[in-house]
Amino acid sequence: MKKLTISQIANLAGVSKATVSRVLNGYPHISPEIREKVQAVIQETGFQRNNVARLLASNRSNIIGLVIPSGAKAVFTDPYFPAVTQGITQFCNQNQLTLALFVFHSEDEGMDTIKNILTAGLVDGLVITADRKDDYFIPRLIEHQMPFVVLGRPEKNIQDISYVDTDNVGGAYMATKHLLELGHRRIGIVACNTNSAGDDRYKGYLQALEEYDIDTNPCLIAYGDFSLNSGYEATRRLIPEKPDAIFVSSDTMALGGLQALREVGLTVPDDIAIVGYDDLPPAVQAGPPLTTVRQPIEKSGLLAAEILMGILDEEITPPHQVVLPNQLIIRASSGAT
Template sequence: MAVTIKDVAKLAKVAPSTVSRVIANSPRISEKTKKKVRKAMEQLGYHPNFIARSLASQYTQAIGLVMPSSTDVVFQNPFFPTVLRGLSEGAHENQYALTMTTGKTEEQIFEGVVQMVQGRRVDGVALLYSKVEDKVLTYLQDQKFPFVVIGKPFKNVEEITHVDNDNFRAAKEATEYLISLGHERIGFVGGNLNLVVTVDRLLGYEKALREAGISLANEYIIHEEFLREGGQEAVNALISLEKQPTALVVADDLMALGILNTFDEMGISVPDDMSIISFNNVLLSEMSRPPLTSVDINIFALGYEAARSLIEKIENPKEPVKRIIIPHELMIRSSCGQPKINNRIII
């Protein structure tokens, strides 16, 4: 015989309505009561029928995830599996499921979001990126549909709940670290300029150079995709210069790994011939040869806090707009050193 809410209520010594509120994770129920009811559910092997619940309440208990590009490209970068773990943890704690868009083009992704919203397939949406121009974000605002952005919105920052790092400050500190080692010819390898994270990190890099009295060299600034191949393309452009940089600020660890591999194939030593500092501090950065100096942006926390903030907004439409800044930390390893004098690299 199937276990019912009444059975749980009897064992927990509460009303059936209280059990329903615990299942819905209602803020009106104390943590002590929630623990008591959940313990009773576990003892009895009771599993809520979320499909029936959603039909009755008009809630799906699901969050839609929107990626910046096709999923086969996205999952090459360790950032996204890690941020998804954080989102999953935050959603699971509140008994929400995750639904992912699967479009390979921006238009397909937009259509997927429209279908999720219009079909009420999800209760809210998490954007796993922030673009300078993004009609998905504009659409969600127009529909007044609950959403959260992982990253800093380019416009209307005060109107949009978002979870981000201080990428301007992080890039400035990374560049200042290279300057403190004696580097003056510092290159920047960034991602797509339509991504706000790229813009913020580029501005932080430029600010550090200006404050140090170092002239900006446009030929030292390269933009590629956040992929290993992007790093390889950047190397080819920088090494062809007559006056090459002695150090690089790279906006993503995966790109930095591509750069390391290409340098190794060319016989260019890191950090003896070129210093490299990058971002994200994924596991690969610590395992690379040499281990990468990287800015730890606490990717898991970005996803976890995004899920929590979105669920709060879903369950309380009057929840105020939040700006959550996740702290960063510079992880100093072996990929940075003092510059050589007249370090012309011959290939």
């Protein structure tokens, strides 16, 4: 099974290369007979066009890149990343795109890689997972006119950038309000200020408290970095302040928090109620019966890819911005993990 070229197909079908190319690309004005003949030959021979040549000639590769600046180490400990990838690959497979994965382990690496991406001309566009560290390369993307869409809320130039975010403010607001409605008044938070999702969740927490005329108590605020350990540590710091409930801004941290509570013999939710924030895929969620805010991570990924493709096909004019709603999943928190 040798690799066929477009010329051979042209010969077999008795037409020119140009015509084969047009059929391949779905050009509208081709006589039905010719189109069918060419398609028949393609079918029989199992011909697949060489995408590299196509790219060189047309400047379109059908490769999109997923950029993950893992300055936030947590990227690899929390399951956000696999879920996003899942969504994007699904879209790619359905639309004959191939996905290039760019993971930076440091800022320097990031700059190098971005430079390569930009000049090598391999990808048509990028999906970028948002991070406080965006700043250093997003401007270069813009400057080079590389199409991209951000997953999450970008830090700067927000009005000019396409993104798919999830309603973190609203989600945290729901979570906190839920605790308030349950009658809790000393509600702590394990927050995170290393990314915009963390910021927004903090904001939602404040919003709910404000609505209930409760002053924020600095002692009830502890910071983590989305990792399990940091959740454990932050919760330990909170315990002496005797909160009756804690909103933990990620499930991974909430797991750490549960452990901290268990160590000192506190029961969830009787002693302390806990609401997490969904960074776990469904299969793992099923484990801890933790009340949590569910965000549609997979869908975000898929949507981001879809929007990117829309932009590339000039069916969408950027900036295009979407904020997906979250959902409060109430579970009987037994305190077990």
